[in-house]
Amino acid sequence: MKTKEPKTVEKSSAEASEQAKHFCEVFQKLKTEIQKAFVGQDEIVENVLSVLLSDGHVLLEGVPGLGKTLLAATLSKTLNLDFSRIQFTPDLMPADIVGTMVLQETKGGGHELKFQEGPVIANFVLADEINRATPKTQSAMLEAMQERQVSVGKQTIKLPEPFIVIATQNPVEQDGTYPLPEAQLDRFMVKLTVGYPGEDDYLGILNRTTGVSVSDVKSVSTGEEIMKMRQIVREVPVSEQVQRYAVRLIMATQPGSKYASEAINKSVALGSSPRGLQSLILMGKVRALIGGRYAVSCQDLADVAVPVLRHRVMLGFEGLSSRVSPDELIKEILESVEKLSD
Amino acid sequence: MTREYPDDALLQMESMLDHGRKRVVWASVVASIRRGLGLMGAGVLVIGALFFFLRLFSSWFGTAGVCVSTGLLLIGVWVVGVLGWSFLRGRREAKAADGQVAERLDLSQETHNRIATAIEFLKSEDDSAFGRAAIVDGWETLEKVKEEEPEVERIDVGWVGVLSKGLGGVLLLLLGLFFVPKSEGDLLIGDVEVGELKEMISDDSKGLNKGDPDQEKPEDDDGDLEEEEPGGKPSKSGKEGVLSEERESDQESKGKMSKSTETDAKQSQSASKSNSGASGGGAKSKPGDEEPKKSKLKKKKDWRKYTKKPKKPKKPEDPKEGGSISARGASGSSSSQTPQNEWTSKVKAKADDEKESPQDEELDDGGEQEKMRVGAQPALKNRSSKISRDLSLMTGTDKLMNKQNRGRGGPGGGKKTRGTATMIMGVPVPGFVKGKLLPGPTKTTQEESKPKVKKGDFVESLELPTGRPEEDAQKRYLPTGSLAAQAKRYLIEYHSQNENQRTEDRGEE
Missing domain, CATH: 3.40.50.300 (P-loop containing nucleotide triphosphate hydrolases)
Structure with a gap:
């Protein structure tokens, strides 16, 4: 050639x-x-x-x-x-977080409402x-x-x-x-x-x-x-094969979808949202970069799937009563979802 | 890492994947063949088992069995079907695997989709900085691992399992073939199989049709026809010869009976003359003709032993029947059915008559003889046990054998099982709703009753002696000394005031 x-x-x-x-x-x-x-x-x-x-x-x-x-x-x-x-x-109120308008005296003797910033x-x-x-x-x-x-x-x-x-x-x-x-x-x-x-x-x-010495953390x-660095993360490309894998993972958490297993259909009331998919890909991108790669792999997604999806999988009555863990369900999904493209 | 890739990087990468491609395609073909073999073994076992059990059941219940050729045909169809399915699936999977070589290589070498991503980016002409870097990365990775084995689908069919299933199926087939007693479907009549017998009968009927119409004489209602070659000679063609030999051997043993039959026939002739006038002169049979006809009747009885022709319910009072029996062999117009059809119906006899015991067969033969002699006779020798009304439920083969509708509920078809509605799936049963009473009115019954003094001898309470000071808890808290006197005064005053108040209140009223 x-x-x-x-x-x-x-x-x-x-x-x-x-x-x-x-x-x-x-x-x-x-x-x-x-x-x-x-x-x-x-x-x-x-x-x-x-x-x-x-x-x-x-x-x-x-x-x-x-x-x-x-x-x-x-x-x-x-x-x-x-x-x-x-x-x-x-007893914490929203104003305690976001802040509130307070009446302040101005130099001229007048009063004005001024925003007092909250800790958020x-x-x-x-x-x-x-x-x-x-x-x-x-x-x-x-x-x-x-x-x-x-x-x-x-x-x-x-x-x-x-x-x-x-x-x-x-x-x-x-x-x-x-x-x-x-x-x-x-x-x-x-x-x-x-x-x-x-x-x-x-x-x-x-x-x-x-001990006497206290660890000194520097900036x-x-x-x-x-x-x-956030910008760099956004630039990392994702191949279609990996994207499809991510989509399958998310769909597999949703009861009734074609990738959902019997356990998911039985135990889960609510699966992950598209926001979960976005999070999965972004976390996968960081994972790829710290792994010294320029594109996301299926394994990157699998590595971060449990922390990203565990709070997005809402268990139903049967799941709660049988004490199924969302982590176990996600691990089961990772085993069942095919990494190869169609 | 800054190395760039050539323009034909895609082609080069594809060519580097050729080694893996062959492996992947071949592996997918092998996988589909193995899958097919697994199915084949299971299928042969199922068909063998089916064949065996069908033969077994047919031998037990006398239903139509399965012939060897059907079993072999089923196995053949299954094998061809599985081979075809494996071929089609293998072809499809090989095609799909061709596009997955890079992905499979990534999976086997744990290269984090570097190769597949690089090829995809090359195809999509990704021009981003990270895209180009990923292509270079993928290129370098492929150069390192191009000789490695890609991830292939490995189907472990379990050769031992497949072989044991296949051999098991063949074994069952052989068992069904050689060890299970032959069913009615495969039954031999003498040395003749049913199929051959049918041919024989058709030959006979042809012979009858060809002969002199005057010679074609109907049998009785049961279709017991006398087949004769034209000229009154018995047929010698084909297997008939074998059968006729048998019949002849029986003739001697039945000799005694033929005498009585002759006399009975003469008695019944008078009735037949009046009833079957249409038969005319043909109804009168010559004494010389009687002998071969009788011997044939006996032979026919032997046939019936095997074929178990279903008996039609017959009214002994029917004058036509008596006439037709007596005029047997003389009248050609009194029978509406063709001989061929009647024989065929004999061969296809149903299970209810086939399951009779040898003792019953003898009884039937006796009945047949009676019929032949004097027409329909009352079933005096019917020694079947009287119908039981046992109330126990019948299951399994008992139920199948229950032809007389014995048992619970008496005659009249299948018995109903007793059960509740909840035993049937789909019947809605109100369930328990949390925090809610079950539907329906709540009835509360209140009884109005007042306490009544019960009359009778009761034990009266006793005046107990005062306890010792340390034992009497109340006394411990009683005031003592001046405090006691003060309390006493106060209580006297308090009660006197109350007494005065009450007196005043009464006075006002």
């Missing part, structure tokens, strides 16, 4: 290669810095960073004392971004124990999370970029809580379940937290860099 002369090296391809390399480096730096304070849980840290770079929000679920709040606080430190923490309680107007918002607030207050976060803005009276305030909400909730203490509605759950790109650390991690935690990146 006759081989033609290779094309001249174009800048764009080399640039893409460089960008991908830089992306990996920054990602690794951030991860290393976070792990100075937050011991172990590599997968959780990677996923939180992936969400940050995919322009999403994280819901962390775990029993008290596992370092959920520490993770969020450390991440904000590494990026040198505005950080605000909101402790959600049953920050780059990094830690919504601690989000399920303890009433649905009214929870819904105040909806606009901020999706539209990146808050509306108070007739005034609409744009939120600073990058903006990320890291919400935490305790799966055990359910008395006096208000489980998040589906609409709000869907706005979280991933739901990460923080588990107990391993044996070696416990030793690391002891050494770093019970290794900036908000601007994060925005550039």
